[in-house]
Amino acid sequence: MNWRLATVVELIGETDRTTSIVLTVPDWPGHRAGQHVDVRLTAEDGYQAQRSYSIASAPEDDVLVLTVERLDDGEVSSYLVGELRQGDELELRGPIGGYFVWEEALGGPLLLVGGGSGIVPLRAMIRHRFARRSAVPVRLLYSARSLDEVIYREELLAADGRGGVDVRFTLTREQPDGWNGYDRRIDGDLIAEVAWTPAERPIAYVCGPTAFVEVAADALVSLGHQAGRIRTERFGPTGR
Amino acid sequence: MHISRGFHGRHREQADAARVPPGQYVTSDFPVLSAGPTPRVSLDEWTFSIRGQVDEPRSWSWDEFQALPREDITVDIHCVTKWSKLDTGWAGVSMDTLLAGVETAAEHVLAFCDGGYTTNLPLEDVTGGRAWVAFGYDGDPLDPEHGGPARLLVPHLYFWKSAKWVRGIDLRVDDEPGFWEGYGYHNYGDPWREQRYAGD
Numbered sequence: 001m002n003w004r005l006a007t008v009v010e011l012i013g014e015t016d017r018t019t020s021i022v023l024t025v026p027d028w029p030g031h032r033a034g035q036h037v038d039v040r041l042t043a044e045d046g047y048q049a050q051r052s053y054s055i056a057s058a059p060e061d062d063v064l065v066l067t068v069e070r071l072d073d074g075e076v077s078s079y080l081v082g083e084l085r086q087g088d089e090l091e092l093r094g095p096i097g098g099y100f101v102w103e104e105a106l107g108g109p110l111l112l113v114g115g116g117s118g119i120v121p122l123r124a125m126i127r128h129r130f131a132r133r134s135a136v137p138v139r140l141l142y143s144a145r146s147l148d149e150v151i152y153r154e155e156l157l158a159a160d161g162r163g164g165v166d167v168r169f170t171l172t173r174e175q176p177d178g179w180n181g182y183d184r185r186i187d188g189d190l191i192a193e194v195a196w197t198p199a200e201r202p203i204a205y206v207c208g209p210t211a212f213v214e215v216a217a218d219a220l221v222s223l224g225h226q227a228g229r230i231r232t233e234r235f236g237p238t239g240r
Numbered sequence: 241m242h243i244s245r246g247f248h249g250r251h252r253e254q255a256d257a258a259r260v261p262p263g264q265y266v267t268s269d270f271p272v273l274s275a276g277p278t279p280r281v282s283l284d285e286w287t288f289s290i291r292g293q294v295d296e297p298r299s300w301s302w303d304e305f306q307a308l309p310r311e312d313i314t315v316d317i318h319c320v321t322k323w324s325k326l327d328t329g330w331a332g333v334s335m336d337t338l339l340a341g342v343e344t345a346a347e348h349v350l351a352f353c354d355g356g357y358t359t360n361l362p363l364e365d366v367t368g369g370r371a372w373v374a375f376g377y378d379g380d381p382l383d384p385e386h387g388g389p390a391r392l393l394v395p396h397l398y399f400w401k402s403a404k405w406v407r408g409i410d411l412r413v414d415d416e417p418g419f420w421e422g423y424g425y426h427n428y429g430d431p432w433r434e435q436r437y438a439g440d
Contacts (some may be wrong), residue, residue, distance in 0.1 A: 001437045005242055038322075038436075040263075041244040049249055050263045050322050075250045075265065083246045091242050096437065098423035099275050210272045214385060217277035227277050228357060234272050 002091050003040065004028070008088045009063065014151045016115060019081045020056060020067045023090065028064060031055055033128035034101040034121045034205065037066065037094030041076055051076040052121040052206075054058045054233075055095065056129035063198065067151060069117040102128070106203060107121035109196050113216045115143045115186065115208025119151050121233065122207060125157060137164040139202075141194045143186050146174040168194055186212060191219035198224035207233040243425035256326060259316055261431035264324040271323055272385045275419065279354035279384075279405050286389055288373060289408030290338060298338070299408075302389070305373075308333045313372055315395035317402070318431040330393055331376030334367045338373065346411035350394050350418060355406040359418035360427070361374060361394065361401055361410065370396055398429040411428070 010022035036054045057065035066132035070081035084090070102110065102125040110129075112122040119142055129136060144150045150169060170182030170206045182190060196202040199237065204225065206216045220230050260266055281304040291297040302310070321348045345370040345427050365371065374393040375382050382388035388406030394401045400420050417427050434440060 001439055041247045041249070042241055043247050043249045044243055046241070047249045048263065049247075049265060051319055079244070079247050086243075088245055089242060095313070096424065099419075210385065214278060221277045229280070230277050232274060232276055234274060 002231060003091050003093045005089045006064065006092055008086050008090060011082070011084065011086055014067060015149050017070045017149075018067060018082065018151050020065050021080060021084065021090070023064045023066065023092075025064050025092070029095070031059055031095035032098075032101045033058060033124040035095035035097045036094045036121070037064075037096060039066070039076065039082055040091045040093075041079060041218070042091070043139075050077050052096065054124070056120045056123050058124055058131045060128065060131035065211040067117065067123075069121045096215060099135075100205065100207070100231050102203070102205060103158075104129075104132050104134050104136065109200055109202045110136055111195055111202040111204040112138065112221075113142075113191070113194075113204065113208075114140070114205040115147070115212035115216075116145075117209030118137070118153065118206075118208075118212070118233070118235070123152050123155075123204060123206065126165065129165075130159070130162075136165060136168075139166045139194055139196065141168050141170065141186070141190070143170045143172060143208070145172055147176050147179075149172060152188075174232070176194040186215055186219075188215075188219040191216055192223055194219060195223060195225070199228075201226075201229065203230075206230065206231045208235070210234045259326060260324050261318055262434045263436075264318055264322055267323040267325055267418065269323075270325060270328075270386065271319065271321070272327070273319065273321060273400075274355075274385075274404065275357065276355055277327065280344050281354050281389065283389060287295060287407065288338070288390065289406060290342065290411065292350075292411035293344050293413055293420040294342055298342070300338075305333065305375075305390075309337055313374070313393065315393070319396050320400055320425065320429070322438050324431075324434050327339070329378050330372065330374040332372035332374030332390070332393055334369065335373065336369060342348040344411045346413055348412045350410040350412055350416050351403040351406050352403065352408055352410060353403050354407055357403055357405065357419050359392075359401050360416055360421055360429075361397070361404045362415075365372075366392075366394060370394065376402040396430075398426075398431050400425065401429055 006023040007027040012020040056067040289299040372393040375390040392403040
């Protein structure tokens with residue numbers, strides 16, 4: 001798979017730690033919602049570092065967007081969120097991955113469960129659904145520490161209630177005054193409240209930190225959802 | 241080669257450089273990557289089987305498996321998502337032990353797992369002291385998130401080949417792509433040749 005030289009056309013600050021990098025990519029072959037790319041940085045002495053990032057844009061968008069969260073010890077993410085400037089070039093290759101992908105032919109209803117920056121590939125799926133004018137019903141449960149840490153906040157709030165898209169937030173650390181969404185870490189009861197019933201046979205996409213995904217996926221299995229209809233993407237350590 | 245303006249890189253540990261394949265970085269964490277929910281299997285129901293192109297299929301219960309000669313293994317592991325972890329300590333049974341005396345015309349294996357995951361490897365790569373079925377990690381039973389009760393351990397290939405929740409191998413004359421191999425990942429997956437994706 002070839003490396004391509006993309007150009008940064010815009011940087012959008014999503015949260016304090018998260019930036020959307022808007023790219024034009026020559027001869028981009030297209031992607032499916034949920035796929036990712038590998039990014040490669042090269043220092044002047046030839047040292048290279050690579051990481052994978054989910055694609056945040058829909059296949060129909062005319063730019064490729066990566067949304068990157070700066071990690072405290074992130075060698076690549078701290079460059080992408082902080083040093084990278086509009087007009088810079090960025091080496092990447094992809095698209096990669098074919099399982100954590102949603103396209104209209106897979107049907108629905110869709111259950112999307114995202115924790116933190118795990119929202120990124122789910123956002124691509126929602127944008128894809130709107131771009132296709134699909135009627136597949138969607139429920140999104142998005143867990144963030146606070147409203148300030150909700151990525152794509154305006155876009156998701158605007159999507160809520162639009163043509164069968166139901167967006168719910170849980171803010172686990174800090175809630176604004178008058179908050180009427182959920183206010184706790186994800187657990188089986190919360191999943192049960194938001195999820196479709198097993199009889200409705202949703203396809204579930206769960207993305208977030210490892211512990212978050214374990215809880216959500218285990219809860220779905222316990223509720224009677226088929227393991228084969230639960231697709232997961234995990235990031236970060238397990239703590240051992 | 242495109243120089244990334246303003247990038248210097250931070251994690252260069254020269255002492256370990258020779259142990260880190262191209263494009264990888266060393267982590268002390270143990271990240272988890274799985275395509276679906278973590279399967280939970282009772283040890284009473286667990287078996288490990290060798291089937292396919294073999295005169296007499298073999299199968300071990302958990303207790304039988306635990307009675308096999310056990311090896312402690314310290315190896316470096318390399319995940320296609322770029323992390324490498326050095327000096328990981330495992331306990332398990334060598335595939336050589338499991339395959340001892342098996343007569344087969346097969347040249348390939350397809351490992352199969354709880355949850356439906358599969359991965360394919362040349363038979364040659366799971367023999368000669370290069371592959372194990374591991375059930376212990378760092379002195380403890382292997383966590384379910386990391387593939388417990390038992391996973392394949394084939395450290396000379398990218399770690400998706402070290403199938404979690406493994407329940408056996410299918411000996412095959414023909415090579416059949418496994419789960420990730422069918423989604424565009426490399427058929428063989430040698431980290432030292434950076435064989436991440438098909439065509440690499």
